[in-house]
Amino acid sequence: MARISQTDRLRQLEQEEAGQHLFANRVRVYPKTVHGPVRRFKWAVLIFCLTLYYALPWLRWTRGPTQPNQAVLLDISHERFYFFGLEFWPQDIYYLTGLLIMGAVALFLVTSLIGRVWCGYTCPQTVWTDLFMWIEAKIEGDRNERMKRDAAPTTFDTVWRKAVKHAAWFCIAFWTGGAWIMYYVDAPTVTVEFWTGVASKEVYFFTGLFTATTYLLAGWAREQVCTYMCPWPRFQAAMLDEQSLTVTYQSWRGEPRTRGKRVEGAGGDCVDCGACVTACPTGIDIRDGIQLECLNCGLCIDACNHVMQRTGRPQWLITWDTLADQAAKAAGTHAGFRFFRARTAIYLTALVVAAGAMVAALVMRPGIGLSVQHERAPLFVRLASGDLRNGYTIKIVNKASTLATFELSTLGLPHAVLTETDENLGPAVQLGLPVKADAVGTFHVFVSGQPGILRDGSSPIDFVLRDTATGELTTYHSIFMGPNTGGHN
């Protein structure tokens, strides 16, 4: 349950005492619109994030005639992920692992430095909720007007305003769900297909699903997603310490709270106007200290600054500060912000190492891919000539956009002869294997020969693959098997 303002708290206690014990009505939050530098920054981040989300699928990127020209495309049906100049195949999935590790460590680092800014500014839940609240305020009015409207008997004015609000929410939710689909299929194509009714069932389903989740989570569930559903607030305390910058009410300056006209030398700066509480999108009182529900968005700072200015007091009674600095200030001194601490150094190192490994892996990514699997049934057969024959499944990755021929040969097996049965190639010491553009070619290759020494029935063999177009070489180490006869065969 959210820690809430005193009036709300009283209301809740009345409920509890009235016998509604284990389940409570949701205390609806009516955040008041604020103006100020924090709010302006939050708008800028919101506009940036939403523009990125809605516009990115429409960005084009030329890749050649056989490949899609969408800059960012997760093409599941063709098992490809395109990201600007990079193309990922399913076997590159470990880049995703690396990206997730980097994302997690970066979140830890940012949180330990400047608190939950992810939650307050960039989390999709926050961004869309903020947008929906803005629409609500534009149509239904600000906090007081909305509270009055909800408490009063229903009028025509209330009905049409609410209808318009929900329609606007729904349009945005639909746009959001539609944009989501565009990351998986070509954006212009799916837009046309969607409206002409010929898109796939999956397109309609997922558009509907994300329309519904956006509408419900940003319109209705709001701060409850953060309080009841999200795991991150539950363990974010482990990332924070007394050196983390968080939204802080400077109680040494504000307490004791004084209402009314300021008397010099008596009482603190806080005038107990409640502006910080009414501005809060999660409905908490920041003066109770750091708490689970606080998203670190800082809208209470703008609200308080406005009041401080009007009452002739110094601004930034609520500010970003560390617990250590607050303790020092309460004692009359000052403690600087320590950027480098064991915690941040470890997070930063992990981040740099992960990023370095990712970049290195990307740069050294081979353009040619070969995998050789020794067939195990049977392990080997003896031919009438006395030679042994082993079967291998060879997979060759052709990342080029044209058909390519790869030369396959072996090293380490005397008199090795290769045969490919499906394509009727060989017998020869070297096979030319054709692989279609942007595809994996699978070949069943028989290798027969007379291994010099079989140790425990096995002898090493290397497969050498050469791209005839680029001359690039790659080698795959495998084994050649025969009877386990203790050395001779």
Add this chain to the structure above:
Amino acid sequence: MPTKIEKDSVTGHMTTGHEWDGLKELNQPLPKWWVYIFYACVAWSLVWFVLYPSIPWFTGYWHGSLGYTQRTAVDQDVAAVVKQRSAHMDRIKDLPFDAIRKDPQLLAVAQTAGRIAFANNCQPCHGAGGGGNVGYPALAAGNWIWGGTLDDIQKTLVYGIRSGLDDARQSQMPKFAADGLLKPAEIEQVADYVMTLYGNPGGNTAAGQKLFADNCAACHGDKGEGKREVGAPRLAGRAHLNGDTRDAVVGQITNARMGVMPNWNTRLDIATIKSVTLYVHGLGGGE
């Protein structure tokens, strides 16, 4: 058991009335919509309970108003798969091998169907992937006794070897000792000669060579190259049906083992037999 519900002096919250060794639980109420979702799930489970098999009784169980059983679900799935496959399997049945091999998709279906049918029916004797066993030819190695073309393989599959059918592959090697054709010493001489046919150094094998020419060459060929028309295996090679040790050779001449392969025409349909034929042919020994 809840005891006394009171207001906690530190937080201002009510307690739930639950107490464990002096520890009291604060009441942090869940939102009501949350518990309504829980009730909805309970209601839905009751509907499910009625629709599907649920509660056991003494003599059986509630079968569910939809009449669902896992057995019929499997039968339906199998029937659907058979129907789905029939388009391909009918074409495999009707088309000649050449036409099937020219259609990569159809060939892939045939080889997959063949692989599965082979594993279910042929693998116990011929080994996984046609690797062979003593007494059972290595199909992957191409040491064909009755021929390795697609038509040869299909005929062997359909009618079998010494299966009792009129059209079956039929051959008989005499039991040279039991039938009184060769004396034990002579059998050893023949065996010594036969072993030189596949690369073992031999001493004076002139006697064995003569006995071979008189008794064996008619079927196995003058140089032991084998004769497919009569199903006589090739001896002059490193792959042997019943083993290549001296004991194995002596044993086969003394008391020939004549294996039986069943006819599959009564057990597998034509499309499956043709699929197995294509699979076996593709194991690496096909001609």
